[in-house]
Amino acid sequence: MLTAPRSLVAELRSRGVADARADATTRAVYSSDASLYRVQPTAVVFPRHIDEVLTTLEVCRERGIPLTSRGAGTSLAGNAIGRGVVIDFSRHLNRVLELDAEARTAVVEPGAVHATLQKAALAQGLRFGPDPSTHTRCTVGGMIGNNACGSRALAYGRTADNVTHLEVVTGAGTRLCLGAEGTPPSPETDALRSLVDAELGTIRTELGRFGRQVSGYSLEHLLPERGFDLRRALVGSEGTLAVVLEAGIRLVTDAPHKTMVVLGFDTIGDAGDAVPAVLPFTPTACEGLDSRIVEVVRTRKGPQAVPELPGGAAWLFVEVSGEDALEVADRAARVSRIGAVRWSRIVTDPLQAAALWRIREDGGGLAGRSPAGAPAHAGWEDAAVPPERLGDYLRDFDELLLAHNLTGFPFGHFGDGCVHVRLDFPFQYDGGTAAFRSFLTDAAKLVAAYGGSLSGEHGDGRARSELLPYIYSPAALALFGKVKGIMDPDNVLNPGVLVDPEPLDANVRVAEAGPLRSGLAFGYRHDGGDFSQAVHRCTGVGQCRVANPDNRTVMCPSYAATREEKDSTRGRARALQEMINGSVTGGAKDGPPNWRAPEVHEALDLCLSCKGCASDCPTGIDMAAYKTEVLHQSYKGRLRPASHYSLGWLPRWARLASVAPRPVNFLTRLPGVRQLALRLAGVDRRRKIPAFAAQTFQDWFASRPASEAGAAEDRPQVLLWADTFTNYFSPETGQAAVRVLEAAGYRVRVPDRPVCCGLTWISTGQLDAARKILRSSVETLAGYAADGIPIVGLEPSCTGVLRADAVELVGPGAAPVAAATHTLAELLAKTPGYAPPSLSGTTVVAQPHCHHHAVMGWSPDAALLEGAGTTLRKLGGCCGLAGNFGVERGHYEVSVAVAGQQLLPAVHAAEPDAVVLADGYSCRTQLEDLTDRRGIHLAQLLDRAAGSRRR
Secondary structure (H helix, E strand, O other), rough: OOOHHHHHHHHHHHHOOOOEEHHHHHHHHEEEOOHHHHHHHOOOEEEOOHHHHHHHHHHHHHHOEEEEEEEEOOOOOOOOOOOOEEEOOOOOOOOEEEEEEEOOEEEEOOOEEEHHHHHHHHOOEEEEEEEEEOOOOOOOHHHHHHHHEOOOOHHOOOOHHHEEEEEEEEEOOEEEEEEOEEEOOOOOHHHHHHHHHHHHHHHHOOOOOOOOOOOOOOOHHHHHHHOOOOOHHHHOOOOOOOOEEEEEEEOOOOOOEEEEEEEEEEOHHHHHHHHHHHHHHHOOOOEEEHHHHHHHHHHHOOHHOOOOOOOOEEEEEEEEEEEOOHHHHHHHHHHOOOOOOEEEEEEOOHHHHHOOOOOOOOOHHHOOOOOOOOOOOOOOOOOOOOOHHHHHHHHHHHHHHHHOOOOOOOOEEEEEEOOEEEOOOOOOOHHHHHHHHHHHHHHHHHHHHOOEEOOOOOHHHHHHHHHHHHHHOHHHHHHHHHHHHHHHHOEEEOOOOOOOOOOOOOOOOOOOOOOOOOOOOOOOHHHHHHHHHHHHHOOOOOHHHHOOOOOOOOOOOHHHHOOOOOHHHHHHHHHHHHHHHHOOOOOOOOOOOOOOOOOHHHHHOOOOOOOOOHHHOOOOOHHHHHHHHHHHHHHHOOOOHHHHHHOOOOOHHHHHOOHHHHHHHHHHOHHHHHHHHHHHHHHOOHHHHHHOOOHHHHHHHOOOOHHHHOOOOOOOEEEEEEEEHHHHOOOHHHHHHHHHHHHHHOOOOOOOOOOOOOHHHOOHHHHHHHHHHHHHHHHHHHHHHOOOOEEEEOOOHHHHHHHHHHHHHHOHHHHHHHHEEEEEHHEEEHHOEEEEEEEHHOEEEEEHHHHHHHHHOOOHHHHHHHHOOOEEEEEOOOOOOOOHHHEEEOOOHHHHHHHHOHHHHHHHOOOOEEEEEEEOOHHHHHHOOOOOOOOEEEHHHHHHHHHHHOO
């Protein structure tokens, strides 16, 4: 029986392990990785020094507590979770310790992120060869654990081929430094030598048969003819034999010239058939992709997100590279003409090539929905066969799917014979886990018939370890057990994986969570109205953990600021999943969820509701909606936090203040009144109370002389919707928009009465009120939409509500209004003959609002600005204010830290005459609070430029 969490943590801390945690929130968010499985740890340790790792192992050995090493938790096989102590190396032990450009080597801590190492290497003209699709967040230690490969293993090899030394501690507690010069003597290594000498026949005939044979232990490296290389043999052992403390890495030079060739085929099997014809051209990469993954991207992000592809229903993405540009071009041309190909395209534009490679990188998340629209899962996502047999294997695999009534679209490293796929296992039905077991068993038999490997780079973990008898003899399996017994005699390291495996259908997270459909406020139309299915969209690929200033996505801003797993989209999803199954967060498994569980609210507290995950997460998670649902369910019929009444009801207070804005502004600036008002409102004292406009936009518009209106009857009409922020706080934005639209040839109309989208009620979880407000507004706008009059929104967050949330809250009746609603740039892009005023010589630092990025997309704005001649620098990330989030008490420091990721450095570095473009009222407010710069709206920028031209 495991030690009580508090007792274990107390002992760890007493022996110098400073950051050991056993609170329910931490245990919830670390209960799963990117796999199907969930296992609650007893405690999680975040070591700051190697000594703390050694102490943790020592305590675990003394108490018989399992220990599992974890990097970014992007494992798809369930080999980064465990019942005892989970050590998260990524938080502190994440440095690149040395980089020797002359020797082409680096030394890293196990938690070093691949992209961090790569950035340091690229600065010296070098690179780390293996490049998994998770390279922006996976750790080198995790790559060592699974023997990761990535798309370019054809050129650079696997992780095992690129490790120069390993410093490890075995499960027996022996510390070893393993280098190319040989393996030092120790009780473990001496016993291993004797074992290998007795098992030469088994090792030579069953292991190391082809490059992607990753399943089991890679004991072929211990053969005498390979120099008994324990360093390489430990790579791919999934943390079951030793804990990595430090790694030496071989670096390589990247060829200066690269060309992408896309080959099109009728079927994925035909693409597999063509691989042997491609390999003689020594490609750097040869990746397979199914057309249905591409369609997911087109549907979610628009046709412009996918560069032109040749014909076909499946493609090979081939990269050829070399030192000579002409030779590379010639080789690319010859690849495009191989006999098996029907269609081809040579991609010469680096940006288009990068966009296509990004689709392939996101394959694991994009495949999270099956062709039938059902949730698709990992579990059988990593099989590999010899490349010359790939086409036949893929056709037989399709037949196997049909026989089991499953669907999915294969993709992966076809040049290596490695196939990834996610499948719609019927976990939502009785017998789902039995169907899962039945398929995996038959799939293992199929791979064995092709001489393949259950795993090609992800490891066997909890998903496939039980299936090893299908590809290995009893002698080989017994050999694995003997190796485990030598290196980890007490079975402390990651038990249940590889040796004495746990059943593959035990602890399946999705199967343990029932549906949750009743009493919900949102429709969850893409998830069958099921909140459980919605939060289980998170497959754990961990793209939300990308936290570097060069990142051009939005999610997840709070994780970038805190580096805490609970503050990532994935961590929040895990907490919600645990709430649904009732395990850690106090609910009952078969009863209603505990919406008020403190662990859930702690995980959601720092969610900015930026909606970045809705577009940037390849699985389409919408944590902003989930947070709103939790707040709604938690506070129904209960007293709410003060900020829900002050900030959540902001449109009401603004409407009242507009009756006498000057006295209100005077009072709220009196020191005593200001501080009292902030405290009562639940707002941080360091924030300002925004000034109400002396004249609302609606009053200004109504008072315009007819001679200024430019309202020729024959002009096309446009409805300019003045949201709360535009109407009461920044009417100058609406005024500029009127002039811009009239200059573009429109007759501008505004609604006869204020139209509110209910955003502030939505963000604070007051969804009954929000639905009522939004339904009324949709009814008001529906007539304009029915008449074919486009609706232009100026505040991105409010526009986003009409475009997305309205259909979820009000229902399909809001769809015509959603379709009629545009941003200013979108409408101008569709306006015949419109040409923006010249902005040549203007430098624009643009902070797209998060909701603009996530819901509408910012491409029309970028195209308009570039077409006008600006020098454009588009920022990623979030401004940090995010509506009510950044002004609420308890959020100020994180809000500023988020702004410090990209916005503040860019603004401080900008030239004095550069324009800071920020369409969001929140973004402009954050700038005003934290800098001496002011942001302006696109409408104001265009209006100023037109005014200058008129003068």
